[in-house]
Amino acid sequence: MADRSTALVAAVCLLAIPALQPAMSDEAADELARQATDPTASLMAMNFIADYTGGFQGPDTGGDDALDLTFRPAIPFTAFGKANILRITLPYQVSGRGDDGLGDIGIFNIVVTEESWGRWGAGLVASLFANDAAPDDFAIGPAIGAVYNVSKKLNVGIFSQNVFAGDTAVSQLQPVIAWQLGQGWSLSAGDLQFAYDWKNDRWLSVPVGFQVGKVTRIGKQPVRWAINPQYNLKDDAGLEEWSIALTFALLVPGS
Numbered sequence: 214m215a216d217r218s219t220a221l222v223a224a225v226c227l228l229a230i231p232a233l234q235p236a237m238s239d240e241a242a243d244e245l246a247r248q249a250t251d252p253t254a255s256l257m258a259m260n261f262i263a264d265y266t267g268g269f270q271g272p273d274t275g276g277d278d279a280l281d282l283t284f285r286p287a288i289p290f291t292a293f294g295k296a297n298i299l300r301i302t303l304p305y306q307v308s309g310r311g312d313d314g315l316g317d318i319g320i321f322n323i324v325v326t327e328e329s330w331g332r333w334g335a336g337l338v339a340s341l342f343a344n345d346a347a348p349d350d351f352a353i354g355p356a357i358g359a360v361y362n363v364s365k366k367l368n369v370g371i372f373s374q375n376v377f378a379g380d381t382a383v384s385q386l387q388p389v390i391a392w393q394l395g396q397g398w399s400l401s402a403g404d405l406q407f408a409y410d411w412k413n414d415r416w417l418s419v420p421v422g423f424q425v426g427k428v429t430r431i432g433k434q435p436v437r438w439a440i441n442p443q444y445n446l447k448d449d450a451g452l453e454e455w456s457i458a459l460t461f462a463l464l465v466p467g468s
Contacts (some may be wrong), residue, residue: 233457239395245397245435249399249462250368250389250399252387255463255464256466257286257464258437258462260460261282263459264459265457266281267457269451270447270453279309283305285300286300288300295325300321302321307446314341317340319341320335320340323335332355332360333358336355338375339351352378352381358370367393372386374384375385375464384409385408385409387402397429403424408456416447416449417452420446426438435464435466436464438461440457441458442455443456
């Protein structure tokens with residue numbers, strides 16, 4: 214309990230730092246906020262996420278909360294004249310159900326195409342399963358999505374990620390809805406992942422929630438912090454019930 218509390222307090226303090234720094238210009242902050250809430254934007258970001266799960270569906274088994282710390286870099290690059298976005302997810306369970314330590318690693322790469330209405334991208338997503346109880350060690354599949362620029366303030370879109378292996382067949386659908394509030398503030402759907410397990414014919418996650426984010430700076434370094442509460446409407450024993458994710462990101466414009 215002490216380790217979990219210390220880590221959570223440290224994450225909250227880290228997220229509070231940017232609010233004490235001098236703000237950048239509203240125009241620059243708004244543009245970075247728009248890119249940070251668009252998964253197809255070529256913005257390099259080093260994301261540090263503290264994700265606290267406050268409850269699980271089903272009976273109380275004495276382990277009804279969890280804390281995960283995740284490092285998720287998003288790295289844009291160009292290959293063969295095409296814009297790419299590489300994203301790696303490295304989660305570490307501080308406490309919770311199952312074994313603490315490094316969790317399932319996610320690797321995601323899409324090729325992005327600019328259109329007059331916005332962007333679309335397609336590529337591959339892969340998962341390396343750290344849990345010995347997982348049916349497979351590795352799964353891979355297609356990822357595709359698009360984001361439509363309704364206006365300078367509003368983006369909407371959808372992203373689909375799918376991984377398959379011998380005993381694994383899972384699809385995730387992420388709605389993209391982001392409204393820029395001005396002065397670097399944004400209101401978005403956040404990381405809502407609707408997950409379906411095709412092998413077991415059941416939903417794993419049907420989340421509702423939102424994310425509030427703010428772009429500012431530490432010295433000359435642009436940063437973003439965000440809070441993303443979620444509730445899982447799928448009531449199956451063992452699934453997460455509700456969680457709160459706190460994110461601190463170092464942003465690298467023009468990468």
